[in-house]
Structure formats: structure tokens, C-alpha cells
Amino acid sequence: MLLACAPAVIVSAVALATLVTGAGATWLPLLAVGPTLAAATNKPSGVLRIGFIAVVLGAVLGGESVRQQAIVLSSLVAVTLASSLASALRTRRERVLEAVRSVAEAAQHALLKPVPATVGAFQVAVSYSAAAAEARIGGDLYALVPTPHGVRLIVGDVRGKGLPAVSTAALVLGIFREAAYDEPDLLDVVARIERSLARNLGADDFVTAVVVGYPAPGRMEVVNCGHAPPLLVRGSGILPVEPTHPAPPLGLSALTDEVPSLQVLPFDDGDQLLLYTDGVTEARNHSREFYPLAEGVARHVSDDPSRTVSALHNELLAHVGGRLHDDAALLLLRKPAAVGSTTVGACRTPAEGRTVCPTEAV
Structure with a gap:
């Protein structure tokens, strides 16, 4: 709003300076x-109004030299017309950009479907940021679906950027949702x-990816195909x-004997x-x-996954100075604590305390 009023303020200031100094x-x-x-x-109409006011003031406050006044007025008219054309072009580009944004947003909802706060027995939170300033989607992918075989999810990162990466991400997600x-x-x-x-x-x-399944209570299955290792938060560890x-990553199995x-x-x-994807762990600060x-x-973990993920996302943006240079995705899955004391596998959850587990590495 203030910026929109700036042209009128400048014209008024120039007129006032002319009256005060007489020059x-x-x-x-x-x-x-x-x-x-x-x-x-x-808009162009606003530019014409400001230009009209400037021309009138130039005619009223002009000096005694007719030649100088004609030069000033003709310059103001020319600048006003050129500025109106520039404003029209800018307005048109903004409409096109808004249309592109709406299409990108629709594509995001179709490709990266919103994840509810609760899926099956889990609390879930997701954060996704595309590196491109005006983009809504990129080469990172995620999906979480309840199936007859338990809750299953995937987080991955497609090599490359732009539309080819988005196309590959759509292919992977489509296959995963069906195969799951x-x-x-x-x-x-x-x-x-x-x-x-x-x-x-x-x-x-x-495509690097981690595919996870929860087929039975207390049992989590993980298949890692060249992706960054997930972080297991257990108690205070x-x-x-x-x-x-x-x-190897998905798509490269023919080059190696290793299998998932x-x-x-x-x-x-x-x-x-x-x-998470490597856009998170490879984000660099100014140093x-x-x-x-x-x-x-460790700083932000809580019993509310959405609060934890939001805090991590904000801290990540602060770390890089507000602008990510790669797509970044975070997906946090939490099994809510049961009421009362439970014992599952090697862990126990007292009613009055946090989950207590052995300290051996996973």
C-alpha cells in the first residue's frame, strides 16, 4: 500500500520543492x-492518473521559457505513455504467472497428495519446499498410504531438476501407490x-528412496535404496x-549385483x-x-510431529538465509504412546514416564 502511494508522494514533493525554491x-x-x-x-489507469497530475503541475509551475516548458511537458507525456505500456505488460505477466501458480498448485495436490495428521496408528507431519522460487513441486517425492498390509510410505529424491524430475517423481509415486x-x-x-x-x-x-512399512504392531520394515538414512527417535536418543x-538407487540395479x-x-x-531428502542435510549456510x-x-523433538517439523523447517530456512537451493522434504512418523504401561519387544512405556529402551544401536 505504501509503495503504491509513493508515486503521488514523489510528484507532490517535486511540486513543493518547485514552489519553495522557485526553480x-x-x-x-x-x-x-x-x-x-x-x-x-x-495498473495502467493509475499510471495515467499520476502522469496527468505531473503534466498539469509541469504546465502550472513551468518557467518563463516556452521552449523549456515544452521540453518538460513533452518528456512527461512520453514517459507517462511508456510507463503505461510497461504497466500493462507487467499486469499481463502477473496474470499469466498467477495462472501458472494455480496449475502448479493443482499438480502438487495431484502428485504430492496432502497427508492427514493421523494415518492408521500414526501421527504424521510433512514439510516440503521446492528450490525454484515460483515452483510448488520439484524432484523430491513422498507418499503415505494405509493398505491391507499396514501403513506404507516412501520418501525419495529424483536425480536432476525441472519437468523431467517431476515426471519421474510422478511415475514413482503412481507405481508405489498401486504396488503398496x-x-x-x-x-x-x-x-x-x-x-x-x-x-x-x-x-x-x-531415484534414491526409502520405502517403509508397518505390517504388525511393534514391527517397522525399512528398505533403503541409496537414500539418506532415516532418523529413529527413541526416548532421548x-x-x-x-x-x-x-x-543402489532405484533405476541402477542393472549396474550392480547388490539388491535391496x-x-x-x-x-x-x-x-x-x-x-528426509538430501536438500535438508546438504543445505549450507554462509559459512x-x-x-x-x-x-x-534433538532441539525440537516433541510429542506433536507437526510442531517438530515446523520448527525444523523454520530452522532450516534460517540456516540458509531464507532461500533453499535444492528441494527439501521432511516426513515425521510417530506412534502415540498408549494409555497405561505397555511392553513391546525390548521397550517399555511406563504410564508416568517416557519410553525406555536399551541403548544398543539400530
């Missing part, structure tokens, strides 16, 4: 600043994604879930699992230091 020929050319600035903040319902075995879900990518990706393209048998393996974790009441995600989790 019309000196100050009046500055009236052209008004319509010029208005082109960046007003059809395949009882989580490794078969991964195998179906791999086969489809082998048919559709180029030789240098791939934060443990990276490193793959026991590292596997299933890793089973105990996952009990109060436990949390954070999945070129990476964002310390595990330390951030």
Missing part, C-alpha cells in the same frame, strides 16, 4: 519519476518400482537407521521416525556448513 526548470523534470515508479506498482496395495511383501513393492524405472528412465537417471546391506534388503526395526509406542539435522531434531 521550475531545475526541479520539474523530476516529475517523470512519478509515472515511472507507478509502472511498477499500479497389491504386494504383501515390501521388497516386492520396491521391485515393481525398479522394473518400471528400468523401462522408462535414461541410462544416467535414478536419536539413531540413524543405516542400511545393513547398502543397495529388508531391515526390521522394533517400533513401539512413543517412537518416531524422520525421513558453507551443512545443516545439522540430528542436532536440530
Whole structure:
């Protein structure tokens, strides 16, 4: 609002300076600043109004020299017309950009469907930021679906950026959502994604991903295909879930003998699992230091996943100075603590305290 009023303020200031000093020929050319600035903040009609006021003031306050006054007035008219054209072009581009944004937002909802706060037995929170300033979607992907075989989810990162990366992300998510319902075995879900990518990706393209399933109470299954290890939050400890048998990213299985393996974790009441993409851990500050995600989790972890993820997202933006240079996704899964004392596997949850687990590494 203040910026929109600036052209009128400038024109008024120039007129006042002319009246006070009596130096019309000196100050009046500055009236052209008004319509010029208005082109960046007003519609064409607003620019014409400011220009009309400037021309009138130039005619009233002009000096005795008819020649000088004619030069000033003709300059003001020319600047006003040119500024009106610039304003019209800017307005048109803004309408086009708004249409593109609405399409991008619709594409995001179709591709990265909103995740409810509760899925099955879990509390869930998601944060996603595309690196492109005007984009809503990018090469990072996530999905979480309840299936007959338990809750299943995927977090991944497509090599590259732009529309090709978005297209690959859509392909992976489509296959995952279908296979997650059809395949009882989580490794078969991964195998179906791999086969489809082998048919559709180029030789240098791939997707890193973590696929997770919760088939039975207390049992979490993880398949890591070249992706950053999830963080398991158990009690006061934060443990990276490193793959026991590292596997290549999806789409590269033909280049190696390594195959994805299933890793089973105990996952009990109060436990949390954070999945993320490398846009989070590889975000650098002005000193070129990476964002310390595990330390951030330790600072902000709570019983409310949405609050934890929001705090991590805000801290990440502060770390990089407000602008991410890569797509970044965070997905936090929490198993709410049961009422009363429970014992599942090697962990127990007293009614009055936090989950207590052994200290061995996962």
C-alpha cells in the first residue's frame, strides 16, 4: 500500500520543492519519476492518473521559457505513455504467472497428495519446499498410504531438476501407490518400482528412496535404496537407521549385483521416525556448513510431529538465509504412546514416564 502511494508522494514533493525554491526548470523534470515508479506498482489507469497530475503541475509551475516548458511537458507525456505500456505488460505477466501458480498448485495436490495428521496408528507431519522460487513441486517425492498390509510410505529424491524430475517423481509415486496395495511383501513393492524405472528412465537417471512399512504392531520394515538414512527417535536418543546391506538407487540395479534388503526395526509406542531428502542435510549456510539435522531434531523433538517439523523447517530456512537451493522434504512418523504401561519387544512405556529402551544401536 505504501509503495503504491509513493508515486503521488514523489510528484507532490517535486511540486513543493518547485514552489519553495522557485526553480521550475531545475526541479520539474523530476516529475517523470512519478509515472515511472507507478509502472511498477499500479495498473495502467493509475499510471495515467499520476502522469496527468505531473503534466498539469509541469504546465502550472513551468518557467518563463516556452521552449523549456515544452521540453518538460513533452518528456512527461512520453514517459507517462511508456510507463503505461510497461504497466500493462507487467499486469499481463502477473496474470499469466498467477495462472501458472494455480496449475502448479493443482499438480502438487495431484502428485504430492496432502497427508492427514493421523494415518492408521500414526501421527504424521510433512514439510516440503521446492528450490525454484515460483515452483510448488520439484524432484523430491513422498507418499503415505494405509493398505491391507499396514501403513506404507516412501520418501525419495529424483536425480536432476525441472519437468523431467517431476515426471519421474510422478511415475514413482503412481507405481508405489498401486504396488503398496497389491504386494504383501515390501521388497516386492520396491521391485515393481525398479522394473518400471528400468523401462522408462535414461541410462544416467535414478531415484534414491526409502520405502517403509508397518505390517504388525511393534514391527517397522525399512528398505533403503541409496537414500539418506532415516532418523529413529527413541526416548532421548536419536539413531540413524543405516542400511545393513547398502543397495543402489532405484533405476541402477542393472549396474550392480547388490539388491535391496529388508531391515526390521522394533517400533513401539512413543517412537518416531524422520525421513528426509538430501536438500535438508546438504543445505549450507554462509559459512558453507551443512545443516545439522540430528542436532536440530534433538532441539525440537516433541510429542506433536507437526510442531517438530515446523520448527525444523523454520530452522532450516534460517540456516540458509531464507532461500533453499535444492528441494527439501521432511516426513515425521510417530506412534502415540498408549494409555497405561505397555511392553513391546525390548521397550517399555511406563504410564508416568517416557519410553525406555536399551541403548544398543539400530
